[in-house]
Amino acid sequence: MKTLCKRHNRHPMLLIADDKRSFKLTQKESIDLELKLNVSAYAKMWTHIGDVLYKHGSSFQEEYMELAIGEEEYDFLLKLLEKTSWMQCQGMS
Numbered sequence: 001m002k003t004l005c006k007r008h009n010r011h012p013m014l015l016i017a018d019d020k021r022s023f024k025l026t027q028k029e030s031i032d033l034e035l036k037l038n039v040s041a042y043a044k045m046w047t048h049i050g051d052v053l054y055k056h057g058s059s060f061q062e063e064y065m066e067l068a069i070g071e072e073e074y075d076f077l078l079k080l081l082e083k084t085s086w087m088q089c090q091g092m093s
Contacts, residue, residue: 012064012065013026013064014027014030014053015065015067016066016074016077017066017067018068018070018073021074023081025053027057027058027059030053030054030056030057031054033080034053034054035086036083036086037080037089038086039086039091039092040080042076049067049069052065
């Protein structure tokens with residue numbers, strides 16, 4: 001896992017990427033995704049991802065972050081993003 005922090009202008013974003021694809025999250029989206037991950041079956045296994053999501057979402061600094069993850073993790077995060085509520089993610093695997 002690689003996490004890079006760089007200064008960015010006004011809108012801090014989190015870039016999540018595997019070897020081929022990527023997507024960006026705002027701070028609010030990072031917190032929403034972290035909540036969904038926390039109630040899923042992968043909450044304990046992927047704490048490193050949850051920690052980055054929380055750090056980015058709760059940061060008061062204007063920083064741009066990048067998180068490199070594997071294909072399985074990336075696909076699962078996309079599934080979580082499709083859900084409109086964290087309640088729909090309970091126990092998801």
